[in-house]
Amino acid sequence: MLSSIQRNPSRRRRLERQLGDTETSYFLPSRKSGVNDMYLHLGFRAPSGLMRRRRVCFVWAFLRLKHPLLSSKVEMQDYDDIRFVYQVPDSAMDAYESADASLDYRSQSKEAMIDSYLNGPRILSNERPSYLIISGHPAKDCSPSASALGGFDLLLCAAHFLGDGMALHNFGNDFFTLLTSDWTDENLESMLSDEWYSWWGGKNGNRLPSHLEDRLALPPMADTKFHRIARRVDFENSQARLIGGHSFPRRNGNTRKTVVPTVCIDAERTKRTLKKCQAQSVSINAALFSIVNIAWAKTCDRNWEIPMMMYSALNLRPVLAANDGCDDSYWYLAIGFFNVVLPTFIPKSDHDIEKIFWRRARAAKEQTAQATKSPMLASRCLEMARKRGMQARRWAREDDEKERGTCRASPPPLRAKDVTRRPPCAALVGLSLLGNLDAIYNHAAFLKAEVHTLTTGSRQRAGGILLFGYTFAGKLWISLGYDEAGLDDKVEQFWANILTAMDTFLG
Template identity: 65%
Template structure:
């Protein structure tokens, strides 16, 4: 569907983009960005999406108005409108060509905006929209790092009962898509909050047009010192600098290796192979009253919902597996590093950048078969507190910065190695490295297993990010999120939104033994009902 774009340029032709700024802005990808970019090349592994379901007056969602807001925010966050050029495994760059006019900025945003309507067969478009993004041809590319989809569902697909006073509101779904090497979940949610803050404000379209023109002019319409232009910095450039010297580097490396050696896990889901990847995301929203009860219980026990969810998965797995109970269960999660980053003074600085580290939680698997419900509840809260302690130690470690540098370096090197191997296999030039000579078993120390059962993406209380009071015309009721996964990928999402606790399990149903995965998910929900509610 084409949109009619009004010409909103209000500055004279003398105020066009200066020649020094016509050259595209570039910067190399950081190591963490590289570790996400290289696996994404073939099929979009880790491409993120954020879905928001809401009710809104239809006038707010007119394409012209949505496009104006989308354009303003793409100007404020230039990585969204950039592309990636890979010249070599060690030379991968963000490239941003500045729009030479407001109309050019509008047309670029409109080309990355899509409106969809109800599917012809009467089934809910939302399922197909997310399923197509996760399992169909890749939506994003090196030339398109972000994309926005707006869908309007008819009454047959609406899951919200219309109240008499809301008859003027209609159901809409918004899908915000972005590559993971562009940013993280916190960037997605902050962007969505800013998007609706502008879209549902009292500003008329004309006011948004003036805001857009001013936004473009402040960045590209006036002559400025070229040094003030730049793209948002990478994680590694934002981390505080480490002490220099070989000794300090050696200490950091030894500490990192020691911390990794402590990660012991002896459990994983039984896998299947040979089937095309197919990601599914079963999602459950806990009732508001039950969510309040859960929050109260967690507070009384001195833990957050995030810590409790590690213990929920631990108990659920113990009830699912029937062997190796003597080995611990390891789970991994992302660590938000924004609080430790140094401030950037770049002219085009924004919150769209990748700022995550990683940590693991290791918990015992064993539960006595004769344990009563009360004893299991005590075990559960004890393990939730253990998960909290491990999470806190990871976030507040004095070695957090050096470990983040080391992890980024290791992930970047590993991604390059795998990318070269994949490319050589595709060209038919790959040769397996020679096998090392067999080592004397008596001289080789047996390493403990280090298998992770599952990853948890724990986003916390998203109602702290979404300022619902600033866009009261929009009534949000649903939020789901996830990413395109690699074959055999699995990730549990947990967060509160609109006063409810949401749990979703995104996994490749073709890559895991169906019975085990379904029993585990059922045990997760049962554990929530019996231990948390």
């Protein structure tokens, strides 16, 4: 029991809001097996006394108060009626106890912890959308003043409908800034009490962050019937220009088994790599699109005349309107999507391959700029959200009907002459390019800990594949998360070709 945090019972308040289309598109597929449930792993060394459960729980409870979606439940009445529900804590002690119920201490290796999260029974649920796990090997002395360093791993688990990668990493920075500060446990306890009282001691405002579609809202004049039709025509035209004729062969009928091979490039080589990209007027992100392109061209054995397409997430936070209800929370979902299409063909001779590599990296840079700087960005994101929300509701309804045995037969397929021939539009792989995470993690502020390793990803659907690229602790990290049971052996050759291309073009 906490000594100084006293209960201050109040009438239990319930805050709620509807999920937006983007949140819905992540929530509905997650219900059964946790598809897209995110994780952030951070490996670190710290004094064992710093990692006592009581201190960690104060920080965890404080951040859950500041970011209420972390402790909100989801209630689904219908496919069009899905709500976040936040039960306001009665007191700071109530907030602490709630956080403690979503905190777990283990003695697992990093690999075992991530594997159990990705491939084991789902940890999260509608009632518990976030969870914090600490694992490690503390020194023998775990008293508050213990200074001997232990090796620890943190795993933050969060449903994707709560937020995105930027939310994960801002959380990681705040967590270690508070945990490793000079504040005593008593200071953290007081901070938790003050935070609760400042928001809930006598205030009845709604602090749930708004969803993406509200923040992307267009001016009233742009919401006429004419403008809505124009937006949809522009969106459909932009989608029609996407051509992709490559995908990984699938294996059917196997239980999903996600693996995440990861390569960390040392700091000196990372500096050389970034300098090489800068000399070619591209970012490392643009270069990674080209790396994937060349790696696949070396892997595939047909259809070289058809372009390959990759998709990537688009951070929309810089273009969103402020949220009057909860300005200080970064836990909300704020991503869109864009595609990069590159030729698949490369000459058999390696004589000009480096020129081709950098030319395609510049093409990826141009396509990324076209997506991010388009004056139609907001409207296209709204249309994409609307489309993804509609698809998720339809697929969820069909899945539920199949499970209940009430699924109606599908309509007969259209005859060939009734189908307008369109070019193929398949994406080979997704790229999650997080950039320089050292711009988010203020390592100098982690006074008593060294955070040295970062891994991130999500539970995937069968046959899923996603490449991650980022710099952290001055090093470049590349990982490929994929379902090894759902994809054939060609994906292993593809990963080997990625590593070879990294060595060949980026040094």
